[in-house]
Amino acid sequence: MLKKQKFPYLVGSRWTAQQTTWGWRHFQVVNRKNEGRWVFAEMVAACDPSVRFWLNAKQLKDRELWLAGWQSLQERGEEEIRDEG
Template identity: 75%
Template sequence: MTKKQKFPYLLGSKWTAQQKVDGWRHFRVINRKNQGKWVYAEMVAACDPNVRFWINAKLLQDRSQWEAGWQTLQEMNSPQEEVS
């Protein structure tokens, strides 16, 4: 039986940093690597391909640091509506 891949949709996904990273907020995942039980994502800035770094993919689940998709500043600053 094959093992289920962690973060199967990581590659090609888009993210918005809550705080600027090297002057940018919008990033894409262009590569991934597995090291033991950890999964790492190589992030590249949407507007500057020279800005790139590796991050533990688990950190992308922290909403205080990252939002899935590309968010505008207005979207980031508006309170989230709760669905009941």
């Protein structure tokens, strides 16, 4: 019997960070790495491909850290902060 792969659709998926991460909020998974029982995702900022980092893919399931897809501030229920100066 084949073992079910963890995070089968990871590569190519898009994510919105709940907090600004490395200066950005929108990321795409461009690579995955299996190390023992752990799965890691290589994240790349949508607006700056030079911003890249690896994280444990399990963190993507934490809705306090990440939301699936690219979400706008309005979709996330936040007010946009505007500089009126």
